[in-house]
Amino acid sequence: MTEQKHAKKTVAVIGSGMAGLVTAYLIHQDKQCRYHVEVFETQDQLSLDSASYTISSADVYPSLPNRIDIPMRAFDEGFHINLKRMYDYLGVGYITQKFVYSLSKYSTVDGKKSPPYFFHSSSNHRFPPVRPEGYGYLQWIVQIMYLAACYFWFIVCCFVVKPKMASTSKEEETLEVYVKRIRLPWHFVKNYLLPLMSSVTTCSHDALLSFPALDAVDYAKRTYRQPHYTVIGGVQGVQSKLSKGLAVSFQATVTSVKRADTKLEVTWVDSNDKSHISYFDHVVMAVTPDVVGALFEPLREVMREIPVIWGESVVHYDSSAIANSSRLLEKYSAKTQKAGDQAQIMHITSDPLSTESIHQQSSTLVTNFPISPIDPNKIAHRARLARVLRTPKSREIVNDIFTLDKSELKPPKEELFWYNGKDNVWLVGAWCWDGMVLLEGCIVSAMRVATSLGVEIPWTITSSES
Ligand SMILES: Cc1cc2nc3c(=O)[nH]c(=O)nc-3n(C[C@H](O)[C@H](O)[C@H](O)COP(=O)(O)OP(=O)(O)OC[C@H]3O[C@@H](n4cnc5c(N)ncnc54)[C@H](O)[C@@H]3O)c2cc1C
Incomplete structure (x- = not known):
């Protein structure tokens, strides 16, 4: 022995x-x-x-686990192929998780968050999307048609227009150069594509635009219409x-x-x-x-x-962080909970430079890489996290x-x-x-x-x- x-x-x-x-x-x-x-x-x-947090059972719906993964560890079929195989082998339980992303703006001038201008549902599971407060029917329909056209064009390009690779005289194409080459409207890039992608990469918009285009294109292709999953119990x-x-x-x-x-x-x-x-x-x-x-x-x-950035995930109860959008989403959330459709809500808020995401689980909020202040008296837990970027x-x-x-x-x-x-x-x-x-x-x-x-x-x- x-x-x-x-x-x-x-x-x-x-x-x-x-x-x-x-x-x-x-x-x-x-x-x-x-x-x-x-x-x-x-x-x-x-x-x-080690960075995860346990919420007391009174704070959660009885059906939800009370351990919050920090950082969030969502995965999907097309991208996380080996992770999913490993979970299956180990007998790790997971559930399909739908998300609704509310997109809004944060003004660094007056420190206010505007009401959401769009609600995106993961894999477009909710169509038509929730109509933002203050939007008339016509404005809403025009927005949906504009976004459908931009999104369709982006996805088609991802499948048929290959990003340019490095040559002896040039570096390979970045995301910024790629979206300009395929003539994706900048308004769509700035207000929809970057905020949604930054919620995955948790970095500034400039850093994301400097990613290799291949990464973003490959990710978009592999996650296209794929369900998301989260591990039961974290x-x-x-x-x-x-x-x-x-x-x-x-x-x-x-x-x-x-x-x-x-x-x-x-x-x-x-x-x-x-x-x-x-x-x-x-x-x-x-x-x-x-x-x-x-x-x-x-x-x-x-x-x-190889760039590495550090940021924080903050668990808190400061509902003023999402006040402008909460009424409509609360209604939507209650409706989906009743229907047994447990869509989780992500409040995505951007200033001109970056995006923060607030993951809402009942009254508990988790802000990733905050850009707006959080009431220190309402903070339950904070964790410092590293993020490796790509160029x-x-x-x-x-x-x-x-x-x-x-x-x-x-x-x-x-x-x-x-x-x-x-x-x-x-x-x-x-x-x-x-x-x-x-x-x-x-x-x-x-x-x-x-x-x-x-x-x-x-x-x-x-x-x-x-
Ligand atoms: C906000 C956020 C959200 C995310 N969401 C997702 C998601 O939904 N899905 C997904 O797939 N990925 C997600 N990720 C990415 C993913 O969580 C990380 O990329 C992954 O956890 C990194 O794991 P790792 O083992 O490579 O490194 P790490 O988790 O960084 O582990 C390395 C560990 O080594 C230890 N260590 C460091 N230095 C030393 C030393 N000198 N001696 C001994 N020990 C040391 C530290 O404790 C450190 O934690 C997210 C990341 C962040 C920041």
Whole structure:
């Protein structure tokens, strides 16, 4: 038994978000028991569910779970293919979740929110859309026809007009250049497309316009008419399934990873600021690019090119944050609840630079990356969250790291490039794939490491093989 343990390869996983936990789960479950996995987490609890918040049962409809996922972890069939397969394999329960997005404006001059100018329902499940307060029938019909035409044009272009890729003289096309090339009306882009997309990417409009066009087009295609899902009871259930039996060191902040002869040296600091050194055969960094750069010298320079922003999700009861739109939506919400159609409401409010989204669950509100003030006396919980952004440059870097053809890398060229798995150092995370930085990237990158280590992915095995 002891001999077998010594024969095992040791793997350190740094970070216990979705990517770290899935990687650790897969390697730990290796059928041939070849690996001993240890997870390092800087927080005093697993990170996947650490920012979430439990609301008292009096605050919620009896049918709703009382754990609010922060950040929200919605997924859908077309985009989150591997995440959904994993949930099915693990027996994680989820429900179809409809959303109604109310779009309004926030004035930075007088600090007021205008009444909503449009109600968008996810996958257009409610047609015709709710008529905004103050809109006459004619104005409403003209708006719907205008939006239907713009939306139709955008979707057709996504399917038939490919974004331009990088050439020797030019970077690849950004979303801004693409929407201008397909002549999508700027009024539609500014007032409808950007606010709705920013609620997914939680970044400024300028940052979103600088995304590779391919990301936005691919996302629009893959999520087109797809139902959204949320996990019943929140991701805490996923977290406990993935972490079962794992060895985790909490309040263990890794400060450096480097090669030391045939092993990898991991330096980490405990809660008493005491420094430790441990040696492993493999190290998996499941952290954001800025942290990777700080820990791992070979990637220090290049990680600076991948933007990471920080923002807050705030759980509160300040209904004045949505006062202008609440009456009509309350009526709509009550009607849909009665009909057993649990559409959740998202209040999307934009100023000229960015968008905040307020997720309403009964009287509890969650504002993501706020742009307008919230009464401090009505705040129940706040969490600081990182978001990795995409640019043509960062996409190029990520693709170089993950898709480089290693057979082309003979010395001395080999020394110039770092690729995933070089010297047994691996990267996983929502940003470690070629697509929007969402949970699917966590699963794809974790599966990639497991496959490279010869570990079977149970949710990709067909029933005839198992
Ligand atoms: C507001 C918001 C809403 C979102 N909504 C959705 C959604 O609806 N659907 C979806 O698919 N995705 C969504 N996302 C994206 C998704 O939640 C994240 O991309 C994903 O959770 C990132 O997971 P990760 O494992 O890559 O990294 P992280 O969750 O960032 O995990 C890394 C962890 O490593 C730990 N760590 C950091 N440094 C160290 C160190 N030095 N030593 C040890 N440990 C360390 C930290 O505790 C950290 O939490 C949303 C994101 C935000 C911000």
